[in-house]
């Protein structure tokens with residue numbers, strides 16, 4: 394049996410004009426349980442206001458920004474100033490760097506409290522991320538669907554993001570595809586997502 398299969402052989406999603414791979418068991422379930430608990434308790438979660446067509450709404454999830462530098466990150470008219478990486482986040486970052494062969498500067502965390510929390514269609518293409526952004530995304534807690542739709546072709550893809558999994562988006566993925574976490578009436582439990590990014 395290949396004990397390292399989960400880390401060494403990711404599943405490549407069938408996505409023309411994009412590059413997305415998935416590691417279902419990046420963390421085993423005990424490690425993932427432990428991480429979920431620690432992050433729930435120690436991360437400084439916040440809920441920002443967003444402006445849509447001039448009206449102000451609460452963002453439909455909690456977020457937090459952590460980094461190894463002080464560079465701010467602006468998206469959907471929200472500018473976030475990072476906290477310094479915690480020891481826990483640094484360990485996760487190092488583990489991701491081993492499989493992705495890159496160094497990340499920043500982690501945007503999302504807490505979806507239940508199925509009413511969501512993340513609308515968008516691409517992670519802010520100028521701070523540079524061309525061909527690399528996004529490494531860890532999922533903990535309740536499983537949620539992750540949807541993709543191509544910007545110009547009639548193509549869709551979706552994947553159920555499991556507890557302890559890692560999804561990596563590279564290359565022209567953000568240029569050609571949008572993604573979202575849709576709401577779901579059935580889901581009553583929380584999910585934490587960590588998206589590691591490189592912010593120049």
Ligand SMILES: O=C(O)CCC(=O)C(=O)O
Pocket residue numbers: 501503512517530539554572574586588
């Ligand atoms: O929750 C997720 O898996 C995705 C989060 C996301 O797309 C983002 O923060 O940009």
Ligand SMILES: [Fe+2]
Pocket residue numbers: 515516517572
């Ligand atoms: Fe995103």
